[in-house]
Amino acid sequence: MSEILLQIDGKKVTAKEGMTILEAARSVGVSIPTLCDHEKLAPYGACRVCTVEADARGTTNLVAACLQPVENDLVVRTRSEKVDKIRKVLLEQMLAHAPDSEELQELAQVYGADKDRFEAESSFCILCGLCVRYCAEVKKKHAVGFFDRGAKREIDFIPEVAIRECWDCKECFPLCPTSALQAAYVLTEALMSPPASSTKGCNSCG
Amino acid sequence: MDIGTVDQIIDKHHGEASSLIQVLLEIQRQNKWLPKTVLTRVSEKLDVPMSQIQHITTFYKTFSLVPKGRHEVHVCMGTACHVRGAERILDTVEEVTGVKSGETDPDLNFSVETVNCLGCCALGPVIVVDGEYHGNVEPAETVEVLKNCDCSCE
Known part of the structure; x- marks a missing residue:
């Protein structure tokens, strides 16, 4: 595999073809914040917190470091006024959904994000997709998925699958950067139990 | 909608997972909505997880998961x-x-x-x-x- 030479925050980096900017940065100890990244999962680019500035072929682009492949003579800046501002606004928007998330609060301190800037929306989920992807890619159970779209998009468990698989697994719980996932599961569980008793009632009455 | 008709539609698309949306569209057109039993059948026959089907059927407005009027x-x-x-x-x-x-x-x-x-x-x-x-x-x-x-x- 051919080697690629690029620059990240002024450091010269040698990377392999097909690596992402995020991987190349980590290999030389430059840290880029991430929320939806996980070593066992394919890059997804949902949170955009890893956005960096990249100069290539005479133009500067804002790219998601977790998705963007490295290329020769690329000059990457992981911290700049522009990048910091983007991360700040993203964090503020996510904090409107999940104000109590420790992971978000830590990043908010670094980037000076104000958790009360946007009106609170009590979804508690930032749609990072870690649980959905972990269940599908690693466990191959597909017990949790995305529903609806746009502002109404949310994660939810497929009750039929959840009742079989989730009780003994729950491996997705610690992945969640907020507490939304656990709440969704508890809700699903609560919704799953009554039908069992109420179906009996229905069967007896015809 | 009976399962036989669903199977026919699936066979017409050679049971390929990539034809999922086409299959769902045809069922929607004939039946006017997508009942749970039908979706379960589609999921089994095309080997597509239910979460994926739910994701798609709730995403596109064409699909209805509740009965529609005449x-x-x-x-x-x-x-x-x-x-x-x-x-x-x-x-x-x-x-x-x-x-x-x-x-x-x-x-x-x-x-x-x-x-x-x-x-x-x-x-x-x-x-x-x-x-x-x-x-x-x-x-x-x-x-x-x-x-x-x-x-x-x-």
């Missing part, structure tokens, strides 16, 4: 129709059919839905009944259109 009424609430009195037309439709926007009556006669633009603003206010466009409608004409389609199905 007659589908769409009332345009776009800007052009709005300024020309779409609100009154919607009120009339809701009154005549007895169905609120986004709902279907228990006898499955009508489903009423509002849309944001039908792309023929010059005809506003516009309603679409069973795929047929009616432009420049007045409340009185709306009543007539709905009465006519109600009779023709009996």
